[in-house]
Amino acid sequence: MKNLKSVLATTLLLLSISAFSQKDTTAGQFSLGMRSTISTFTDAQSVGLGAGGQFRIRVSKHLNTDWYSDYINTNIQSLGFRRDAHIGWSVVFYLNQDPLVKGTVTPYIVAGQCFDYTKVYSDYTNTSMERWSAAAAQGGFGMTYNITKYLDFSAVAQYMLHLGTNVISQVEQTEQGQQYLSITNPGGASLNGHLLITFSVNYMLGKL
Amino acid sequence: MKRIFLIISLFISCTGLFAQKDTGKNLSWGQVHKGILAGVGTISVGEMPAHNISNVYVTGNLEYYAQKNVSIRGDEYFFVNSLTPNSPLKQNSSVYFGAFYHFPTHSGFDPLIGFQPGIAFARTTDSVYGKADPGAAAPLMSLVIGFNFYAEKWFHIQANIRYTAGQESSEQSQYNLNEISFNFGLGFNIDLLPKYKCVYKATF
Numbered sequence: 015m016k017n018l019k020s021v022l023a024t025t026l027l028l029l030s031i032s033a034f035s036q037k038d039t040t041a042g043q044f045s046l047g048m049r050s051t052i053s054t055f056t057d058a059q060s061v062g063l064g065a066g067g068q069f070r071i072r073v074s075k076h077l078n079t080d081w082y083s084d085y086i087n088t089n090i091q092s093l094g095f096r097r098d099a100h101i102g103w104s105v106v107f108y109l110n111q112d113p114l115v116k117g118t119v120t121p122y123i124v125a126g127q128c129f130d131y132t133k134v135y136s137d138y139t140n141t142s143m144e145r146w147s148a149a150a151a152q153g154g155f156g157m158t159y160n161i162t163k164y165l166d167f168s169a170v171a172q173y174m175l176h177l178g179t180n181v182i183s184q185v186e187q188t189e190q191g192q193q194y195l196s197i198t199n200p201g202g203a204s205l206n207g208h209l210l211i212t213f214s215v216n217y218m219l220g221k222l
Numbered sequence: 223m224k225r226i227f228l229i230i231s232l233f234i235s236c237t238g239l240f241a242q243k244d245t246g247k248n249l250s251w252g253q254v255h256k257g258i259l260a261g262v263g264t265i266s267v268g269e270m271p272a273h274n275i276s277n278v279y280v281t282g283n284l285e286y287y288a289q290k291n292v293s294i295r296g297d298e299y300f301f302v303n304s305l306t307p308n309s310p311l312k313q314n315s316s317v318y319f320g321a322f323y324h325f326p327t328h329s330g331f332d333p334l335i336g337f338q339p340g341i342a343f344a345r346t347t348d349s350v351y352g353k354a355d356p357g358a359a360a361p362l363m364s365l366v367i368g369f370n371f372y373a374e375k376w377f378h379i380q381a382n383i384r385y386t387a388g389q390e391s392s393e394q395s396q397y398n399l400n401e402i403s404f405n406f407g408l409g410f411n412i413d414l415l416p417k418y419k420c421v422y423k424a425t426f
Contacts, residue, residue, distance in 0.1 A: 048321070048338065050337075050361075063387060063388060064361045065339035066361075067339075085359070087361055087390075089396050089398075095391035095396060097391070135391075140351065161292070162291065164288070213337070215321040215337045217321055
């Protein structure tokens with residue numbers, strides 16, 4: 015009985031070692047891509063559009079990292095505009111057993127941090143306010159479709175929270191009933207956010 | 223009678239030319255494959271449905287086939303002018319970069335679909351408090367469908383339809399840049415990978 019236990023323990027140990035010693039051929043894969051982002055739930059429920067780029071460095075079979083920059087423009091009901099610039103990174107965790115296989119959809123969850131610049135401008139008051147934030151965090155859910163072994167198309171929805179100077183912009187009315195965009199800075203910090211829907215194409219260039 | 227004889231003779235000689243058996247060397251000309259570097263310069267016409275104006279651009283693109291059915295392509299659109307009188311749009315030049323998928327075929331016909339984010343520099347005649355619109359950079363999202371036709375060793379034909387979404391936002395102007403544009407032209411192509419030169423393979 016004692017022998018059986020030691021054989022079993024040894025077998026388990028050997029199996030574990032062999033599992034971990036399998037060479038991870040996916041680690042270090044480097045992809046380069048371009049992205050378009052739709053920004054929703056920002057000022058006055060307006061929808062913005064952005065463009066940017068990204069690169070990915072894969073850590074393991076199920077883990078990837080995504081390094082990106084975005085420039086987003088939002089027309090706030092033709093009463094003003096908002097500009098957002100993001101530079102950030104995310105960790106991507108693939109949910110299926112064999113991710114990024116040609117002809118299949120790979121779902122994933124994503125979370126990360128970004129540096130953010132925001133400018134809001136009002137036509138009526140002819141004033142603008144800016145905000146820098148280094149403590150923005152984002153997380154969400156996405157899907158990647160591998161068109162070929164090297165080319166993929168990804169769509170991801172993330173909610174991004176900005177912790178920074180409090181800038182409040184909202185549509186108000188003058189006494190004459192004219193709508194305008196009011197921008198105020200009541201002081202202190204705020205926790206504003208927006209939902210970002212990003213579409214990207216990525217091409218795997220090789221391994222680092 | 224002489225004319226009919228001449229026409230028939232010409233027709234037969236032309237048929238003979240086309241009926242010559244293709245060698246492996248010239249078959250490679252019309253084959254889509256990895257390693258093609260292609261460039262096109264042409265004129266594009268765009269329609270902005272939100273403003274009902276048409277614009278003309280000088281456009282060009284450079285494309286590299288990283289795989290036989292995947293290419294990386296950059297495009298530029300240089301705004302020439304609006305065709306519509308009194309158009310407020312005075313500048314809308316843009317650049318795009320993205321990837322294209324080429325549907326497999328057994329010929330030089332190369333249908334494609336691509337996704338290209340981009341950026342435009344746009345300016346209008348709008349002004350606020352007497353200050354004219356200086357223009358602003360506007361992020362763009364675009365989808366392209368079209369085809370290439372590789373029939374010659376160095377040249378190909380290209381046609382594209384592009385839908386672009388974007389918005390100029392400056393302190394003087396907020397202008398919708400959504401546009402559908404069309405371009406058709408002759409392109410130049412070379413092989414960057416020597417192993418593919420003059421080699422015919424039924425790769426699809």
